[in-house]
Amino acid sequence: MSTNGKVNSEVGSLKVKIGLAQMLKxxxxxxVVTPEQAxxxxxxxxxxxxxxxxxxxxxxxDGGVARMSDPGMIREIIASVSIPVMAKARIGHFVEAxxxxxxxxxxxxxxxxLTPADEEHHIYKHNFKVPFVCGCRNLGEALRRIGEGAAxxxxxxxxxxxxxxxxxxxxxxVFGEIRRLQLMPxxxxxxxxxxxxxxxxxxxETKELGxxxxxxxxxxxxxxxxxxxxxxxxxxxxxxxxxxxxxxxxPALRARAIVQATTHYNNPEILAKISENLGExxxxxxxxxxxxxxxxxxxxx
Amino acid sequence: xxxEHAQNLPIPQSQIYNQKLSMKIGVLALQGxxxxxxxxxxxxGAEAVEVRLPLDLVGLDGLIIPGGESTTIGKLAxxxxxxxxxxxxxxxxxxxxxxxxxxxxxxxxxxxxxLLGVMDIAVERNAFGRQVDSFEIDLDIPAFHNNGQAKGxxxxxxxxxRAPKLVAVRGNAAxxxxxxxxxxxxxxxxxxxxxxxxxxLTDDTxxxxxxxxxxxxxxxxxx
Numbered sequence: 001m002s003t004n005g006k007v008n009s010e011v012g013s014l015k016v017k018i019g020l021a022q023m024l025k026x027x028x029x030x031x032v033v034t035p036e037q038a039x040x041x042x043x044x045x046x047x048x049x050x051x052x053x054x055x056x057x058x059x060x061x062d063g064g065v066a067r068m069s070d071p072g073m074i075r076e077i078i079a080s081v082s083i084p085v086m087a088k089a090r091i092g093h094f095v096e097a098x099x100x101x102x103x104x105x106x107x108x109x110x111x112x113x114l115t116p117a118d119e120e121h122h123i124y125k126h127n128f129k130v131p132f133v134c135g136c137r138n139l140g141e142a143l144r145r146i147g148e149g150a151a152x153x154x155x156x157x158x159x160x161x162x163x164x165x166x167x168x169x170x171x172x173x174v175f176g177e178i179r180r181l182q183l184m185p186x187x188x189x190x191x192x193x194x195x196x197x198x199x200x201x202x203x204x205e206t207k208e209l210g211x212x213x214x215x216x217x218x219x220x221x222x223x224x225x226x227x228x229x230x231x232x233x234x235x236x237x238x239x240x241x242x243x244x245x246x247x248x249x250x251p252a253l254r255a256r257a258i259v260q261a262t263t264h265y266n267n268p269e270i271l272a273k274i275s276e277n278l279g280e281x282x283x284x285x286x287x288x289x290x291x292x293x294x295x296x297x298x299x300x301x
Numbered sequence: 302x303x304x305e306h307a308q309n310l311p312i313p314q315s316q317i318y319n320q321k322l323s324m325k326i327g328v329l330a331l332q333g334x335x336x337x338x339x340x341x342x343x344x345x346g347a348e349a350v351e352v353r354l355p356l357d358l359v360g361l362d363g364l365i366i367p368g369g370e371s372t373t374i375g376k377l378a379x380x381x382x383x384x385x386x387x388x389x390x391x392x393x394x395x396x397x398x399x400x401x402x403x404x405x406x407x408x409x410x411x412x413x414x415x416l417l418g419v420m421d422i423a424v425e426r427n428a429f430g431r432q433v434d435s436f437e438i439d440l441d442i443p444a445f446h447n448n449g450q451a452k453g454x455x456x457x458x459x460x461x462x463r464a465p466k467l468v469a470v471r472g473n474a475a476x477x478x479x480x481x482x483x484x485x486x487x488x489x490x491x492x493x494x495x496x497x498x499x500x501x502l503t504d505d506t507x508x509x510x511x512x513x514x515x516x517x518x519x520x521x522x523x524x
Contacts, residue, residue, distance in 0.1 A: 008456075009438035016435035019462045019502050023368045023401070026332040045376040047332060047369070082412065082426060083370055084463065106432035106463070129433045263331050263377055264353060 012129030017151035020084065020106065020131060021215035024048055024152075024238055028228065028259050029217070031055045031242040035080035041245070044255035048084040048107070050240070051077040056113045056160030057243035057282065060294065066114040068096040071103050078104060086133070091300060092118025094127075101130040107152070108132045110145075112299035113159045113242075120301060125149030135219065137170045137297055139177035140196030142212055147199040153212055155236065156297040157220015160243050162284025164221045164230065166297055171218055171234050181207045220297065223248070223281050225261030225274050232265035249279030324516050327352040327361040329387075331377040333369020333401060337501035341509045355386040363395040363516040366402030368462070368499050371426070374401055375415030384417065391419040393523075395492040395515045403495035404465050420493050423469035435462045440486070440498075442478050445507055457505060459486070459498035466497055492519050 027047030032038045038049045053069040054062065068089050078085045084106035089096035091110055096117075100108050110123055112135050125132040126149035134145035135156035142153045155174060157167030177196070184192060184207065193203040205213050218231035219240035228239045241258055248254045257274040264270040292298075326342050328335045330351035342349035342365075352358060364387075366374070378384055390396065391406075396419070398406040407416060409423040429436070439456040446455050457478075467485035470476050478487035478496070486497040492515060500508035 009436055011436045012433060013437055015437055015460060015502070016432075016462055019460055019499065020432055020435065022334045022337065022502065023370065023462060025334060025336070025369075026330070027370060027373055042372060043376075045373045047373050083372060084432060101433065104431045104433065131432065259373065260377070260380065267353075 014126075014149075014151065017131030018214050021133070021152035021237075024084070024217075025215055026263060027238045028255075028262050029086065029238070029240045030245055030255060031240075032077065032246070035076050037246055037251070038077045038081045038085075040252050041255055042081045042083050044252060045259035046083060046255065047238070048086055049077065049081060050086045050088065050109060050242070051105075052088055055243040055246060056296070057162070057247050058160075059113060060160045060285075066090075068093070068100065068114070071099055074100070074105065075103055088114055089123070090114040091116040092121050092123060094123045097123050097128060097130075097132075101128055105130060109154075110134050110150075112156060112296045116299050122148050122301070125151075133217075135297070135300060136174065137300075138173045138196070139181070139206070140198045141300060142174060142216070143196070143198035143202040143206065146202055146212070146214055150214065152215050152217070154217040154219040154240055156300070157218065157222070158287040158290070159220045159296050161221050161287045161290070162223040162244060162247070162282040163287040164223070164227045166287050167218050167221045167227075167231060168234065170220075170297070171231060171236055174212070174216070175235050178206060178211060182210055221287065222258075223284060225257045225271060225278075228258045228261045229265035229271055232262060238262060244282055247282035249281075254278050254281070322346040322348075322513065324348065324362040324513065324520065325350065325360060326513075326516065327358060327364045329364065329366045329374070329378075329402070331369075331381075331383075332373045333367045334499070334501050335365075335367045335369075338365050338367050338399075338509075341501060341506055342513075345506055345509055345513060347513060354381055355383055358386055358390055361390075361394065362520055363397070363512065364390060365512070366396070366398040366405055367501060368400035368402065371401040371404040372414050374405055378405075378417075379415045384415065387417055388419055391417065391493060393492075393519075395494070395512065395519050397494040397496075397512045397515075399496050399499055399501060400462065400464060403467075403497060406493065406495055409469075410465075420488075420490050420495060421470070421472035421474045422467055422488055422490075422495065423471075424465045425468045426465050427463050428466035428468075429461060429464055432463055435464070437461065438480065440478050440480070442487075442507075444477055444511065457507065458503060459496075459500075460502045461486075461498050464497045467495075 030041040086107040088111040131151035133152040136142035155170035218236040223244035407424040474490035
């Protein structure tokens, strides 16, 4: 562990990594592809932006290999806003992560939306000072990522579809498994850890806390204020909105509405008001209609 | 690692103290780490509630503005007509801002974003760098020299995350904590308190107790 020359001081500790995610709670993290979009997101009240070259809907449409974005373009976005900037590295591509850390990105998303660089291993995230967020579809996957050093989790959903069904499935799966774990006597924990392929210590800690040991956002398919509020009521700490904003008819208006919906998620009168006259949502594709080889959520091991 | 995680999260129900204090504290819940503040307040025996709309301020003895993104909190406060009610609240009741809350309470931050402007301080946002520069450090807090002696130390372990710093403390406002290099990171002005760092992310409850004492004093003066 490094120090910054101050007394009893530590930089980039697990606590400050998890702590930044705690500061993002109750907020919306928006995908942006230009500095102009980043400013629109910040003006709408986003808590952070995800800088990338193509939103997931375009990655889907274009096909081919999706990689880390141009560092020059990420730097321009960093320079254009005062809120934290996140960027995506391919699963297992620790050199892309080193590059993103070097340019001062605030959070790295080791993301299934990009084409995986390693089909067996994820990045060893404890080696970095920059914190990581990783996707999951269930409790075992979440705790494996936390074991590797992820300081924040997002349920994956199915990115670039505008269909919230997979986000709901993954969040319900994680919360359902935690509820089951809380009722489990201690002698059953080791076998449960073995069954879900998760580190025992983290299974035990999750039981004691009654929640994941790090902040848990929802992602993948959120396209409306009602979608965001749905995920918040199901129990996530905040939401990522990828294609849902800048693939819609009026991005600034929709972004502002989704920010408000994430704060006032429990107030149907406010939700009704902010959902009015938002213009066209992103067109979307039903997650069910996707052939197996076009599903992104299954990437991750 | 397990313990390091646990300190960051809501305190299990079993650890909540049984004592009750007769004060009701609001935590601004527009965005950010409001649940962490509420957990500590409840653990200390205070009643704690989430504040999202002006009506939620009624009947409160004090208010905490948590860490989060100051731009987001400011914009939501404007959209839901909270600016004036919060400024009025600050005139008579104790108010404490941590990190984003400190920025929001400042008169001057040198950037264009909604501010309550209730405290005579100038603040610089992200003053220590980006997230990779976020740090934790032990601070010597003079106000705690007579408290917390049971632990045999007054050192306070402070968590700084993309933190702001105080660049000017004017009028009746006074610095109450500095880094070893002299940088001002906490201040008090009458019934207002600000900290650059996050007492809501630690198990050390001294700053929350300090604030609750401010609330108790203010209530006593009001009679």
